[in-house]
Amino acid sequence: MLDALRQPLESGQVVVARAQGLMRMPARFLLVLAANxxxxxxxxxxxxxxxxxxxxxxxxxxxxxxxxxDRVDLRVTVEPVTRAELTNPGVHGESTKAVAARVRAARERAAARYAGTPWQTNSEVPGHELRTRWPGSPGALGRAEEDMERGLLTARGLDRVLRVAWTLADLAGHDRPTADDVDGALELRTGVRRGAALTGGRP
Structure with missing residues (x-):
């Protein structure tokens, strides 16, 4: 049953085909999976x-x-919470207000970039358009291309990595994805550390 989600995840539509005809219904959604x-x-x-x-x-x-x-962009391993983390009052993450402000600024950057196009967010832009109209910094896709050559990343996976890299660039205030942004997107997709990715002073 889960595999029935593949087509709407890819196209943002549910297609129902019957002998009398074919119906397309909008189905763009955010899928969150959790597993042990x-x-x-x-x-x-x-x-x-x-x-x-x-x-x-x-x-x-x-x-x-x-x-x-292959259609899941972010895969995050969550370790069990320790007793010290639960009982230490000095351990705090960012406030919701700070995160919301950063996300709002990133979405505004993306909306300005795609003004005059059918798209507003990075997740909507076809991979071909991102590669040709909004390419990353020179050499930014180096590790991603290596992963493709080694069979660790599909063409669909590359497009999804590029969308996440653009989101990381927007969050960091970069004009276009850097090698660190792409490496960060690869890490979020695979869970494998990529050098300085996600640690190089990014807000």
Whole structure:
């Protein structure tokens, strides 16, 4: 059933075909998936204790197919919260107000860039348009292209990495994506660290 989401995730439409005709309905949505790393939920965690067989872990993870995951832009591993993090009153993240202001400024940058086009946000722009009309900085796609050559990234994946890289650039106030922005997008897609990505002073 989850794989039925592939087509609307790609096109932003649900297409129903019957003998009498074909109907297209708008279906642009934000999909959030959550899963444990294994059936017991402790595989690879800091506390350990996983007793799942490797075959059980593989079978569990296979419930999310490769084609569906290829359409997921951000994959974030969340570690269990520690006792110290729960009880330490000095541990605080950014305020909602600060984050909202940064996101609002980023969306305004994107809207200004796409003024006069059918699009308003990075997620709406076709990959071909981003590559040709709004390219990144020289050499910015280096690691992404290497991943494609090694079979680690599909053409669809490259387009999605580029959209996320533009969002990171907008959040950072860059005129166009840098190598760090693209590496950050790759890290968010794969969970694999890419040098200085996401750590180089970006707000």
């Amino acid at each position: 790393p294994c059936p017991c939920g402790r595989h690879g965690s800091r506390g350990g204790g996983c007793e799942c067989r490797p075959s059980s872990v593989r079978r569990y993870r296979a419930r999310l197919s490769g084609p569906l995951l």
